[in-house]
Amino acid sequence: MMALIVELVLMPAVAFVVGLAMLLMMRKIAAKIQRRVGPPFFQPLYDVVKFFGKQTQISHGLIHDVGIIVAVGGYIAAETLIPVPGMTGIADRTDVITLIYFLMVPSLGMALAAGQCANPNASIGISRALTAMLAYDIPFVIVIFGMSWMYGTTNLVQMVEYQQAHGWGLFQAPLLAFAGLFALQGMLGKQPFEIYVAPAEIATGPMVEMGGKYLGSLIVMQSFSLYTAGILYTTLFLGGGVTWIDFLVKAFLVVAIPMTIAFQFPRYRAEQMLGSLWKWPVLAGLLGLAVVMWS
Amino acid sequence: MTLPPLEIVLYTGAVSLLIIGLAGLVMGDNLVRLVLALAVAEAGVNLLLVLSGFRQGAFAPILLEGRVPGPMVDPIPQALVLTAIVIGVGVQALALALVLRVRRAYGTVEMRTLRARLHEDLDAAAGLPPETSRNAPAVERPA
Amino acid sequence: MKELPVRTEGAFAKRTNPLAHVFDEFVRFCRSHSLFMLHYCTGCGAIELPPAMTSRFDMERLGIQPMVTPRQADILLVTGYVSVKTLKRIILTYEQMPAPKYVIGICSCTVNGGMYWQSYATAKVLADYLPVDLYIAGCMPRPEAVVSGMRKLMGLIKTGKAESWKDYYRRYDHYLGNQQALFGERWQTPTDVLGEAQQYGLHGPETEGEHTALLQQVQQPLIPHRMRLK
């Protein structure tokens, strides 16, 4: 019990740090691709501290605050469900279906917060964000189903154990791994699937009225989401981690791939996003599923 | 089954009368003619009925004192036909009376016109516009 | 010690924690290295910003990023001449930005009207209406100048000298007077500047005056909707 509480405290802390690093990596990758120098090493930290240190914090009401808390908290809860080297207690008590659902909680929280802002840009952004969720979750659940079926369990710890005994999921179900990567692109909300932010058209959508600690929290949330996505994919396909080093290397690699792809793309419209996310990854996922289930 | 030629002729005639009468009833338009067609059909069927008791060469079924001259025709159909004729005449009389009444009411003795006027009347009594929106169902379709 | 930014000034006096100083320094450092700018592209100066942001000059290495809404921004870049109609929007936007906030006037037009000096429809001196931290003069200034101005602002922030946003609260009556002179008596913005001044403890002797009195006469105060059970 005590160990679990320790996990509950430690995991978000680790996630925060690693997530910020991933955020930095993201911006660096973007800068490198655009032949820029990019931000300094501690830039994400500066941003977060600045936002939390703002004199004026504009709130649009209680739900605005609660929504932000739910958004951040949802990802924090979600990442504790994924086993990391040495900390598998919480993950062992739940399963991957619960995780899928936890991953939907932040969307709802963000939606609440944005909706309360009474800004149409925010509402449009949220409508697009939820559409995006609808888009990437379908290939994602196909992947989840396939991997659960293949490993014969929905327990993530057992999945890791299975892979460490029988080889990585990536090699056993490459099609599903591809579909998962595609879904990851959508889940991270990066180009070409970042229509819901669309700064030039809808003024960063859900974030339009967020300043100060609100935006700061969302940056924290983003770092958590990067971390969660990275280690989830690692856990599902790359055999989790034996030690923190190989685990983090894999996680960073996983996150680096969609980032690298992202900054070469323009933005898709909502329906184009739906089309592409429902076509290729779903196709690959279903094929992969067929291979997994009938072999 | 073989019938004597005479009976064949008679049966054919009776059935033909029936068919002619019914056909007239269907095809005719004049009310009086329809009544006449009805009379023809009735005649046919009466003939048929009376034929059912017919035997060639038999006597009329009149019970004479102590003497039976030979085979008699079946008396029952004759009695029946008598009744049928009476009924038929009554109905025809009623029909003709009604034709007169109809003519007085609608000024026509044509079946087609009668139907049109009658249905107009019925629709009017039912508070419906005459035949204009016959395709619209009552109230709203229970979709 | 005076300008510790995370708390209102009244609160600072009571603080006794010696580490607080370090902490505040740290926050100021972070603030100076993370400048999100809202470039209000009013005129030709805007054309110099894309090169400043992209690969040639890359402002992101200074931690400077473009932002699209005032809520997220720290710097308001006014890049050129300001017509009266535009000025209203600029003021609205400025007031919606969360403090601490900085205004940079780019191009000569914001300094003195520049080539629009004789225009009846152009506000000549931006600083009359908003507290400007920094002017980057030129017609237009090159990206180098912009970057250099930014660095200067960073220095000012780091040392706690970029305080003009407080001036807006302290001398609100002055700014409002100029605004009213330009826009008419019925001028008002949705932001409750006086209330904010109260809240931040920046309500000074010059905050209120005849102009604010006029404002209070004409304005329909926007009282936020609170949750209520009855």
Place this chain on the structure above:
Amino acid sequence: MTLLDGLWLASALTALAAGLFGRSPSAGPWLTALYGVQFLLVAFMGPLAYGADPVPASPAFSVLGYGLSWQFTALSWFFAVITAGAALAAAWFMSGAWGRHYAEQGGDLRLLQLALALNPSTMYVLLASRDFLSLFVGWELVSWASFVLMLAAGGVGVRWALRYLVYAIGGAMAVMAAMVLSHALTGSFEFGALAAVVPDLSAGTLWSLVILLSGGFGVKMGLLPFHLWQAGAYAETPGPGSAFLGAISSRMGLYAMLLTLFGVLGLGTLKALSIPWTPLEAHELLAWIAAFTIVLPTFTALKQNDARWLLAWHGIGQGGYMLMGVAMGDALASAGGLMHVFNHATYQAALFMAVTAVVYRTGTADLNKLGGLVTRMPLTFLVLLVGIIGLAGLPPMNGFVSKWLIYRALIDDGQPLLFVAAVVGTLGTIVSVYKLLHNIFLGQLRVEHESVREVPGSMLAPMLALSLIVFVTGLAPGLVLDWLTTVQRELGLAVLAPTLGGVERPDGGLDMLWVVGILFAGFGVGALIFLAGGRARTVHQLDNYAGGHFLTAEVRYHYSDNFYAGLMHRIGPWYRGSFQWLQDSVVAATDLLAQAAAGVYRVVQPAAWLLGVTVLALWWVAA
């Protein structure tokens, strides 16, 4: 006098009292008390859910030589407790201010009270049925009772009630056909008699029975393609009525299906019935129908612009989860499906009540005419929020548990497509219910709603109570799952071994106590992070970034219409009224036939028909 008799008596008394005194709004609390008595009586039968002997009813009839008898078993009890609870909540909701308001608006309160009272009382009759004849009697009574409830409001509701009636009678006729078929096979209407001959029946006969029963009862459940009546009929019923109907009414179909398809024919029979030339079996066919029922109505709900319609469409979709769970039939899935009945009843009633509360205060349920009400009706907002989280099946509410059970079972059974369909339904639900919440409570508060107040206690109390149940049974689903084990045993299904928090499994179980704990721990950490920033200053909604524009109260600054424009652009054409088209073409065909039939009677010479039919008859005779 058994408890069941008492229950019947109490419900009949309620109906009587509603009929006599229902007109007066002040009778509301007394009627609510009567519903409370009903609920208590059902609660006293609680041991049923833990394996006690069935409670019989004293009356038993015999008509035309066929006996009718009634008794309550665990299955009946499970549905009855939901019915009683929903009825109590609905009656409570309308007992005070709402009832007065309804009467003042010109509504017929007496009719509404009576109709509402008739519903649970007929349902108790249906739920107790133990042979085909009593089942059919109860079935028809329930159908007509809900018809009366739908009619109560008049206006548009009547149209939908009539549509419902056509569907309901159609369904009832299918049930009747099944019942008569069973009689033809066995010579009696007893379930046992049919169950005894099931092994000897040919596949064709079994298919007929399965199709007739599932089709007939499916109409009530709103299974595809018989779902078109439900949304309108439920949505246009007066508020508390729709809460009751939405909560439990259509689940009677599931009950009857459980009783007949699973209780009598047996899951084994369904599994043995395979569809020729496909790998599917009968129960999978049901599951597939359920899958379509989940997806299509859910996405139809997405298009709705009226809050009540939106909820009603979701009610249809959620029915699909129940059937899917039950049809898959293993311990997890059937428990999930059954538990979803309970869960759905709780949150759907709460949701309908919340929407009704909004209508009560604002006079409209049009999602394009509301907004920003969270500051004015925060508790109603809370209820709606809890409700939609339950409806969408997100943790920590109870809807999550039942869906989790179904998903887990689908993974166990290796049904990827059904799994995807179920998840797609959930996603669609999330998307759609957010729109509901957003368009009513978030965003800009309209000027005309500035003076809106929270609804009074008589309306709030049942809503909040239901929300509490939604949360508590989400936190400790074992409370409900315990009942379901008895039900599963009764139906001869595999039995779940639940824990208080859910299910314990080595390969991925569910412990809601932990799940909720972790989630709230996460929120706690999130709150810590959030609160690290300074105190926030609340601003007015018009102090808002609009690209530099000045906003005024007259400006409608709330994005509500065509909320998912991009999504609709893509998927809108995929399901544009295909079933509506089907229904319309059936109606059109009937209409054509009817025109022909009416034409027969407009002929000039009716004797022509006479001659015609004579010739035909003679020809047929000669042939």
Place this chain on the structure above:
Amino acid sequence: MNFVVLAVALPLLAGFLTPALGRSSRALAQWLGWGTLAVCIGVLWVAWARLDGGTVAIAIGGFRPPLGIVFYLDAVALLFGLAVPLMALLLWPREGTPQQFALTLVLTASATGLALSGDIFNLYVFYELTAAASFGLIAGRGTGAAQGAALRYLLLSAAGSVLLLAGITIVYLRTGTLNLAHLATLAPERLQDPVGLAAFALMLIGLGVKGELFPVNGWVPEVYGSVSGRLAGLLAGLVSKLAVLVVVRILVLIFPQPEAAQLMLVLGMLGIVAGELAAWRARDLRRQFAFSSIGQLGIVFVAFSVPGEAGIVAGLAVALHHLLVKPALFLLAERWGGSIEGLRGAGRGHWLASGLFILFALSLVGLPPLPGFWAKLLTVMGLMGLGTGLAWLGALTVMAATVVEAAYLFRTLSVLLAREAGYTSPGPHRGLDLVTASLAGLVLVGSVFALHPLGDGLKAMAAQAADVQGYIRTVLGDRAVARRGQREDRISEAHPASRGSDRPMGRADRAYGWPAGSPTRGARS
């Protein structure tokens, strides 16, 4: 028991007296009519009591059957016989002329005769008399529409009579007798062939004109639309049922061939479809009920087409239910004339009338435990018990018709009870109409509480009616039964499946059932 003849003779006599009496005093004529009807009821009631579930044959004028004319009394006959004066009394044309009283009495006499007679030709005579009386009643209203409708009805009906007579002729040609019992003994030998069937077809269609059989029911909407509700109720409720009763007697006694029942089933099904669908589209209440009655009669035909006791139980149940409900509905429709759309809100405020309407509609649609449900259930059970495709189709038709019925009846109801009032009422329902309708309603509700005894009674009645041997024995004595028994044995040796009530029927029977060399094939007198 010969006094039963009074039930026919008295109203006939009174009918001839009434116009003369009416010349001096209308009230006296009316009282005479009522008195006569009361006496008839008494007579039949006494007969019912004396009969006590048995059967009796009465030879009229002392001639012994098969030569003489017989009245055959069993429970079914007496029940319908009793219903005739009772309904005539309830639906008495109160505002009519003495002539109409007279015609009503004649109608009563002939209809009673129709119910009781045991002789085909006699049936024909009574049938014609009934027809003539009803033409007179219809035309008696005096409006052009009524007269036109009466004329059109007359032509159709007379054509039907011709066919009926033709059918009777064929039967006579084949058997040489017209006594039903005697025919029943001879039929297995002489009428089990296409010619016999043709006779049945002709008689079915001929009688069907009155029985509202599809498609010879073109007169129904016109007549019911143009006459008073009372008369419509009388015609739809009673006269049509008696015609059906005659058909059923003939079917059961003389034509037990499956093909005969099949013909009836098919025409009945078509009648259901046409009637209900036309009613669905009907735009005024009167004609909606008229079409609905066509549909209901279709169900009656379909129900009776089920061979054996099951069919008769079902048919009787449906027929009696309709007999109770439809006249009452016509009475209610009296004050709700005009288009249905125009009746918006007409039922508000008239709660007794509306309540009765709801009750009848529910019973027609078949809400358990109202009697309509049991009748429908019996029908469907009978049909599905047969197990043939056609019977299944029949059952489906009945059930589909229920859906359509519910659709239009409750659509109408929803209009009647609509909130928005746009309807100016011509006044409340007449008290007597309401009382009569309420009586029907009471009987309907009361029968719910007496379902068990009613069911048993119906079963006993049907058993009696289906008992061909019993019929023959009652009329002709035991010897005749033995004769028929022998014949039947011979036939069932030749074709084992041809008899018996519970066997399935189908085309296969027709195709293979009658081998060319069968001794029955060429039998002629």
